Amino acid sequence: MSTSPSRRIRIFAALLVTALGLPAAGSAVATSGDSAESPPHISGHRTTPVYSYEDAIWETVYVDAGQDTDADGESDRVAVDVVRPKEAAESGHDLPVIVTTSPYNSVIPGTHSSMRGAFDENFNRLTAPTEWLDNYFVPRGYAVAFVDAPGTFRSTGCHDYFGGPREVQGVRKVVEWLTGLGEAQTHDGKPTAAGWSSGQVGMIGHSASGINAIGVAATGVKGLETIVPSGAGGDLYLDNSSSGDPGGGHVLEMVKGSNGDQVPSPDPYCRETALPALAARAEDPRYVRNAFWDERTAIRSAANIRASVFQMHGVSDDRVSMQNATSWWKAIAARDVPRRLLVHPLGHQNWHAVDPSVHERLGEWFDYWLHDLDNGVMSTHPEVTVIGGDGERKEYSTWPHPKAKEVTLKLGNTEGATAGTLTSASRPKADRDVLVRGESAVSPKDLTKHRDTQAVFVSNPLGHEVTVSGDLSLTVRHKSTQPETAIHVQAFKVGKERRYLDAGYMDGEELCVGSASETDRHCVPKQDQYFAEVDDWSLTGTSAKRPTQLSVDDRTMRPHRPDVWSTSSFTIGTGEEVISKGQRIVLVVRVAPGGARTPAAEHELLIDPKKSSLTVPIKGRARSLR
Incomplete structure (x- = not known):
């Protein structure tokens, strides 16, 4: 005990x-x-x-x-x-x-x-x-x-x-x-x-x-x-x-x-x-x-x-x-x-x-x-x-799940493709770098296609159900046109499902906990699980923004050298999420200003998929991500 x-x-x-x-x-x-x-x-x-x-x-x-x-x-x-x-x-x-x-x-x-x-x-x-x-x-x-x-x-x-x-x-x-x-x-x-x-x-x-x-x-x-x-x-x-x-x-x-x-x-x-x-x-x-x-x-x-x-x-x-x-x-x-x-x-x-x-x-x-x-x-x-x-x-028995193993998903991108690839198989073809331009507000309707303000990398549909449990991390090779440019990244699963979205209030019902007094009724509106159909869901709940010049230990800013390639590796978030058979993993990379010195639209980020990868902690058949 x-x-x-x-x-x-x-x-x-x-x-x-x-x-x-x-x-x-x-x-x-x-x-x-x-x-x-x-x-x-x-x-x-x-x-x-x-x-x-x-x-x-x-x-x-x-x-x-x-x-x-x-x-x-x-x-x-x-x-x-x-x-x-x-x-x-x-x-x-x-x-x-x-x-x-x-x-x-x-x-x-x-x-x-x-x-x-x-x-x-x-x-x-x-x-x-x-x-x-x-x-x-x-x-x-x-x-x-x-x-x-x-x-x-x-x-x-x-x-x-x-x-x-x-x-x-x-x-x-x-x-x-x-x-x-x-x-x-x-x-x-x-x-x-x-x-x-x-x-x-x-x-x-x-x-x-x-x-x-x-x-x-x-x-x-x-x-x-x-x-x-x-x-x-x-x-x-x-x-x-x-x-x-x-x-x-x-x-x-x-x-x-x-x-x-x-x-x-x-x-x-x-x-x-x-x-x-x-x-x-x-x-x-x-x-x-x-x-x-x-x-x-x-x-x-x-x-x-x-x-x-x-x-x-x-x-x-x-x-x-x-x-x-x-x-x-x-x-x-x-x-x-x-x-x-x-x-x-x-x-x-x-x-x-x-x-x-x-x-x-x-x-x-x-x-x-x-x-x-x-x-x-x-x-x-x-x-x-x-x-x-x-x-x-x-x-x-512990968390993250003790059987979750890190799986490295390599980024790929080919000339003329509408989206990049994401796979645990041997390095995919990556004959084209991806240019991403910044904008003040990004709210794309389609998470499965490149566009000027986002680079998208999509896995094949999963052949078996797996569970993501733990920290997701990204290694990305890049170069930027402005100092203080930040990489704004988030991982999703894409595919329709019905999920537990929120705790919704139940009309007319109350939750009363403990004893009451004349001035304290000890009751609040009762809430219950609220479900709805969704097309996609974030694997980590939050996005990550990482200044491209930030050092690995987060304690210094490296000098900015325009048009010079460098590599950033960082945790993009922590997840606990089931990905069902037929759903896909999607990595979305955007550009955010690292400060208020330059407008968002002036920031550009070039990504080299050949030397970039996403690491995901997977419980289940890792081969599903090939």
Whole structure:
């Protein structure tokens, strides 16, 4: 059975006490589910909802972040809303804590936020948040902590954005406070301690919240037993440079304040000095992996992790790529971190959009890691669950699929052909280079033909079904007419099929999770699998844009030499997709400006198919791609 170091220590201590016949100190470690020693919320090997959510205790504390990011001479404070069952407090039962952090909690005083409830002009809470975590877990013997990311809403300081070191530091201090370390105070400045906490902490979050959980876990903070990130990864550079918009992307949009997802900081120093400096660090030098991105690359510190990981990600996520999520998964797998993964075919959807009953599985996960209940979650559940494009579930022993093998598909192109070829057979005929011109917006209707603004390479129809599982990579020989030209590439499968496209809302039906209160109905519109006929589908969910002058290690820009051939090799994305018999693989190569210095139409890229290839991880008959 896989356990964290702190969990093994607690279980060993409980067994030692039992063996020596000594009285247990403090709350019991419920490894056996003995009802005589267990608190009322534990029944056998699971927690059960016995506490009133209506009567739950709400309190707001401000944790000392141990840093002064807004240069006001005072330590920053991180605002934390804690909700916990009143009955457990009255009976003296210490509780584990589930923490979720978000930079999106800002609201106009007196108005209602979709996630955080309503507040008065002094930011005192008027209503509970419309989140499901507290509704489901508080009655089951957990405390839930909602954290305003450092530098947002009620937390002071300057926001560091998406796993930055100062954001991670602030939330780490929250975890430490929950384990008995650190300092916090109430709204009126009185010191307060988390004496009701068992010292066992988990973190959960989607998107930015999940990125923060990964960052905090990578610090190795004691007491953090598990994290549950979804739509998150461990290397933001992959989404904002080599696999996103070269030199930018949505993270930089947010840092610059142009995204609109967050209320601008009211602090003049943050708004006028700190955040512009942060954006400048990200862009200088242009496109390359620099210190800004290194600070937001949690995989660099994966060796520190103590927590287990339950991860969920969508192959079609165009906000946080599957490649980014996979980089984190591979890093923790290499260190044998206890882990589970749910892969689904959708985009940047949250938990319940993918699985309406996911709270039950997460409940088992937290019961095991935070309440020490031996419910079999690590021994009976598969390491990897994959929901395919057909909506069906499959179980893997690891991910990518252990039987997936890299198959190299060579590019070919002949004079007068309407499209190039893509095959694993001996090098196809390639007697003509392909010229691609840039344009501002590319939305071709036909993915199987060359045209001025795209080069297309098409495989033969597959003779057998295969599965793509893992990283797809491209090696391409090219020369460009302009500096900072970017190769814009994406791989597709082409051929009609009916597939699971989205989680559609069901008219009049609701999903209710956990218990309700007078101000929190705990219900949201129910979603179900939405299917539709499609003609083609991306194998990786996102396209890749790669500046032609970017070095192999992503850290320098090579001098541009017009009309001189050079070679670029890079990962174009990560996929988990079944390709049916009769369907084809298509590689589409376009041209994108690597910056704003020259119009798109002035960029031209010449591709040499003879020395170019696409590598695809295939489970199944590789000969199908000949």
